[in-house]
Amino acid sequence: MRQIHTAVLERFGRFSQDFATEPYEVGWAEEAIFFVKIEEVEGAEPTLTGQVQISHDGMTWIDEGTSLPLIRQTGVVFARVRHFGNWLRLSCRVSGRDVKFQGMISLCLKG
Amino acid sequence: MATVSAKRSPSEYEVGLSKFRPLERILSYDDFDRGLNGWTELTGNYQQGKMAVSPGHERFSDLRPPMLSSATFPFVGTHGSMSGIYSLKLATRARAAGAGEEILRGSFSQCLKRLTFQELGLVQFEMWFTYKPEADRPGIGEDEFRAFGVLWDIQDDRYRYFPAVRYLNAANGVVKQKWQFAQAKPVSDKAWAGNFDTSISEDRKSAVGAKPGIDPQWFGRRYPDGSTEGFRDIAEGAQRLCYNETFDKINWHYLRFLVDSSRREYVELQCNERTYDLRGIQPTLADAYPRIWSLLNLALWVEADTNRRCFLFVDSAVISTGPSSTRPTRRKGRSR
Numbered sequence: 001m002r003q004i005h006t007a008v009l010e011r012f013g014r015f016s017q018d019f020a021t022e023p024y025e026v027g028w029a030e031e032a033i034f035f036v037k038i039e040e041v042e043g044a045e046p047t048l049t050g051q052v053q054i055s056h057d058g059m060t061w062i063d064e065g066t067s068l069p070l071i072r073q074t075g076v077v078f079a080r081v082r083h084f085g086n087w088l089r090l091s092c093r094v095s096g097r098d099v100k101f102q103g104m105i106s107l108c109l110k111g
Numbered sequence: 112m113a114t115v116s117a118k119r120s121p122s123e124y125e126v127g128l129s130k131f132r133p134l135e136r137i138l139s140y141d142d143f144d145r146g147l148n149g150w151t152e153l154t155g156n157y158q159q160g161k162m163a164v165s166p167g168h169e170r171f172s173d174l175r176p177p178m179l180s181s182a183t184f185p186f187v188g189t190h191g192s193m194s195g196i197y198s199l200k201l202a203t204r205a206r207a208a209g210a211g212e213e214i215l216r217g218s219f220s221q222c223l224k225r226l227t228f229q230e231l232g233l234v235q236f237e238m239w240f241t242y243k244p245e246a247d248r249p250g251i252g253e254d255e256f257r258a259f260g261v262l263w264d265i266q267d268d269r270y271r272y273f274p275a276v277r278y279l280n281a282a283n284g285v286v287k288q289k290w291q292f293a294q295a296k297p298v299s300d301k302a303w304a305g306n307f308d309t310s311i312s313e314d315r316k317s318a319v320g321a322k323p324g325i326d327p328q329w330f331g332r333r334y335p336d337g338s339t340e341g342f343r344d345i346a347e348g349a350q351r352l353c354y355n356e357t358f359d360k361i362n363w364h365y366l367r368f369l370v371d372s373s374r375r376e377y378v379e380l381q382c383n384e385r386t387y388d389l390r391g392i393q394p395t396l397a398d399a400y401p402r403i404w405s406l407l408n409l410a411l412w413v414e415a416d417t418n419r420r421c422f423l424f425v426d427s428a429v430i431s432t433g434p435s436s437t438r439p440t441r442r443k444g445r446s447r
Contacts, residue, residue: 003146007176011154012164022204025178028197057185059247086183 010105020091023058027086029111034090037076043099055087131237134433142427144195152176153221167307175220184246184359193239193363193426201423207415210282211335223410231373232435238428241361245420252358254281257416259423261368264408270396274370276380281416282337290348293327295395296340304330313401324395373435
């Protein structure tokens with residue numbers, strides 16, 4: 001039977017500026033889905049974008065090429081990736097005026 | 112040269128239990144090459160009226176999810192584990208408050224395994240482990256890793272108590288390298304945990320705060336030398352573990368922590384070749400909480416001392432129980 005594991009990378013997170021999730025080791029997994037669940041949005045013209053990033057050492061990061069759908073309101077979006085090596089993180093940009101997003105970021109792994 | 116005869120079945124070598132000394136009943140044997148095995152991040156308690164953490168647990172609501180690590184470093188590549196590839200890894204964020212301040216969110220990572228007990232008696236945790244700060248900058252980093260610890264959270268019909276040991280490695284950049292055990296100083300509830308609610312009452316209509324002795328890994332005042340109101344130094348408890356000479360050479364260590372739940376006492380701590388006699392020492396007893404009867408939780412944690420991530424790796428772990436024995440002769444831990 002295959003392994004499956006969901007790691008909550010940000011719990012009750014408050015995002016008002018650019019950020020990246022903490023490095024997470026995923027070498028055992030074959031597939032991954034980042035889920036971003038936004039529960040509250042404040043400010044004018046809010047946007048949150050995210051790029052999946054990979055790394056050979058957990059410290060140097062490069063875009064994997066997969067992006068989150070643009071987030072402007074509450075709801076759930078996801079980004080699916082495969083063939084990612086040992087590390088994954090989500091690098092996010094927050095823009096708008098006096099903007100704050102609140103929510104959770106989870107990483108669901110299977111392998 | 113004297114030899115020790117070892118009668119081992121092939122299956123014992125296969126499962127790797129031969130490197131442990133479990134008691135009579137093995138409750139769990141977790142080799143992290145086979146997954147996380149139920150080890151999960153500690154999360155705080157929640158408010159009853161909304162989906163939010165209790166105010167008293169807000170500071171401790173980012174204890175970081177454990178992960179399966181291949182122990183991969185930039186210059187070495189993959190170190191792997193003691194047996195196989197994967198170990199359980201706890202990782203802090205790259206931040207820390209001073210040793211004399213309250214812990215900073217994310218500077219402290221804790222995970223646990225949640226069980227209940229079948230009988231009172233000896234309860235033992237064993238693990239093969241190692242620890243490092245992140246290999247992200249020059250500097251060996253042994254003065255940037257504050258502490259790791261092992262904690263039992265036990266509740267019987269009368270009391271909840273937390274026998275715990277902590278390896279204080281460094282405080283505010285000063286290397287300490289000594290063992291401590293949990294035993295709260297006699298302080299007020301407010302001095303211990305502040306005016307915050309952390310748990311829900313029996314009737315679910317009110318909330319209560321933590322009493323002295325509860326969660327000693329973070330409650331109680333902290334001091335710049337690394338001491339806290341929750342821990343005391345183990346007698347002759349200085350021990351220089353093999354840190355090795357770089358931030359990316361890891362050596363695996365053995366730890367065994369034994370308590371007696373029928374006496375509500377510590378018994379002993381072993382780390383590598385050293386055994387510390389803790390018999391007769393009692394952890395701080397708090398009145399029993401609702402809803403956690405027969406609780407037998409085992410938690411591991413790691414604390415950063417600077418803005419450098421700190422990691423605790425566990426190759427494998429065993430939780431076992433056995434009948435309480437008669438009190439043996441006291442033995443002293445050797446100091447190095």
